Amino acid sequence: MTTQKQTQGIDFATISMRDALDLAVLIEEEARDRYEELAAQLILHRTPGAAAFFTKMMRVEEVHRKQLFEQRTRNFGNQPSGVSREMIYDVEAPDYDEVRMNMTPRTALEVALRSEVKAHAFFVNALKHVASAEVKKLFEHLCEEEVEHQNLVKAELAKLEPDEPGSGDDFGDDPVAQ
């Protein structure tokens, strides 16, 4: 769970539908980029199972981003946006300290699950302040989607055998002396 502020300079009481859509796009984009980064870190540190799962998550987030972006373009064309990537902080993106070298695919799935829970909580909180009926509908829909994603990850988790005791132990000793 994160305790940090997840947005800065966004007023949910007055946010327009266009900016709300842009915010949703940026949240997916941030998550996509983070999964890509985490996958790259784990590949570099010989943790291929977890890396493969994060690569899959990266693709999933990109599909969501695209869908939302298409909706934005359909409704608002290329009107300038009132929100930017600098205004959001790890809304759906896993925190950097969630990963470790040698982490198992199961722990990687647990990271994704926590991130979906975090994103759901974000929209639930935002909804408390939203006034616009249109934005409310969008955020409610996004909340439902986050629950769906949680269920998908849970189903994947259920398919996995429990981790062997000691697997995923952090034997990392990687830095290279200079």
Place this chain on the structure above:
Amino acid sequence: MTAPAVPLQAKDYKSDLKPIWCPGCGDFGVLQGLYRALAAIGRPPHEVAFISGIGCSSRIPGYTTAYGFNSVHGRSLPIAQGVKLANPELLVVVAGGDGDGFSIGGGHVAHAVRRNINITYIVMDNQVYGLTKGQLSPTSPKGLQTVTSPLGSLEEPVNPLLFLLAYGAGFVAQASPADMPGMSALIEEAIRYPGFSFVNIQSPCVTFGEDDQQLKVHKAKMKTLASLGHDPADQLRAMDLARAYGTELYTGVFYRNPNPPLPYEELIKLRIAEESKKARPRNRILDAYLQK
């Protein structure tokens, strides 16, 4: 200084080089915070220079699109001061570890502070030598068992905050990547301070660091100085609060000189202007060498 036509974004400062830090390392968050602070300031990458020494944290220059020099262990501060004096228009950020800054490089800190060149010094304090695989560092807590102190360290740690405050630094702050918005804002404030500024960032080493120094612990433990009602203009109170380093995790600005003196490079400009008024005409230059 050039004002960019399109506002700069954090990603504009990110280079194509992928960090080789251990997954989970605190330095990943620090790097993001730096990108965000630079985007907020809006100086294009070619007007920024990152100078570092040696260590995991000192790899930072390579991960930015700014100018960079991953230099010599413990020598980032003298090099950065030289860079800034040679080109005062550059925004110069010095970044490195607790070992780099407070053991081998410790002797340079006092002089960088008293010289007061307008640079920002960011220490990624993980209380250990990460790069060389987990030896005792000057900020390691007393009693810490490491490969170089198997029976536990007998030394008191350096307190970086008190160190800098006692030398008279005009801006001293502490942050943690556990609070990204707070950390990015502090880095930005430090860079904007017109003089030598220092930010100690508690940036956990997940491979060799202690369990009680990880980000999850920070999240539970950290307290902002603002929530304590601290006035950053109060230098004595700042010193008092800084004494809690190692036990409490206070974040925010400990001290900000409310009346910053002119930085060294400005004093030099004034000196040059003053001396040039006294300059001899061309045909009398040699008079300086003639015996009267």
